[in-house]
Amino acid sequence: xxxxxxxxxxxxxxxxxxxxxxxxxxxxxxxxxxxxxxxxxxxxxxxxxxxxxxxxxxxxxxxxxxxxxxxxxxxxxxxxxxxxxxxxxxxxxxxxxxxxxxxxxxxxxxxxxxxxxxxxxxxxxxxxxxxxxxxxxxxxxxxxxxxxxxxxxxxxxx
Numbered sequence: 001x002x003x004x005x006x007x008x009x010x011x012x013x014x015x016x017x018x019x020x021x022x023x024x025x026x027x028x029x030x031x032x033x034x035x036x037x038x039x040x041x042x043x044x045x046x047x048x049x050x051x052x053x054x055x056x057x058x059x060x061x062x063x064x065x066x067x068x069x070x071x072x073x074x075x076x077x078x079x080x081x082x083x084x085x086x087x088x089x090x091x092x093x094x095x096x097x098x099x100x101x102x103x104x105x106x107x108x109x110x111x112x113x114x115x116x117x118x119x120x121x122x123x124x125x126x127x128x129x130x131x132x133x134x135x136x137x138x139x140x141x142x143x144x145x146x147x148x149x150x151x152x153x154x155x156x157x158x
Contacts, residue, residue, distance in 0.1 A: 004030040004053060009062035011048050022048040023059070055083050084109050096139040103135040 011023040022045040030036050038046045051057040053064050055071045064071050066086060071079060096105050106126075107117040126132040134142060 001032045002029050003032045003067055005063075005065040006049075006053055007063040007065070009049070009052055009064065010060045011045075011052060011057070012060055021045075023052060026062075054087050055079050081113070084113050098139050101136050101138055102131065102142070105139070 006029070007027050009023050009026045010021075013020045013022055024045075026049060038049060040046050048057070052059050053066075055064070055066075055074070059072060062072070066082075069082070071082060074082060096102075097108070100108065103122070106122060110117045123132065126135060
């Protein structure tokens with residue numbers, strides 16, 4: 001079952017001879033349960049591509065379909081709700097809230113959406129990430145590989 005499809009995505013910056021083609025006619029699909037890596041040299045467009053497929057930025061051309069829904073023509077509010085309910089992000093600068101423990105950082109978007117966290121699913125994710133023993137810790141209590149900017153956190157949607 002296809003969960004993500006990018007169709008002829010384009011994102012350009014600048015114009016004329018100063019045009020930078022950050023994402024130039026990219027098409028692919030991802031099946032549910034698969035693991036996919038986006039790799040490339042610095043400046044090759046990885047972050048731009050992830051921002052486009054995650055609904056954080058709009059493409060100049062092309063389409064992004066997640067779970068059968070096109071996100072490219074959603075308004076800001078609709079897209080915000082869609083992201084909160086369907087897309088998980090882990091940024092390079094993690095942006096964890098320092099006064100909340102790890103469990104509360106993970107469940108905050110769910111609670112903001114007015115829902116109750118699925119404890120079994122959260123335990124499953126935390127086990128997959130190897131942080132199940134750290135749920136009561138605060139971000140400043142974790143080592144770099146457990147949530148600080150040097151890496152370690154991954155997004156897991158299964």
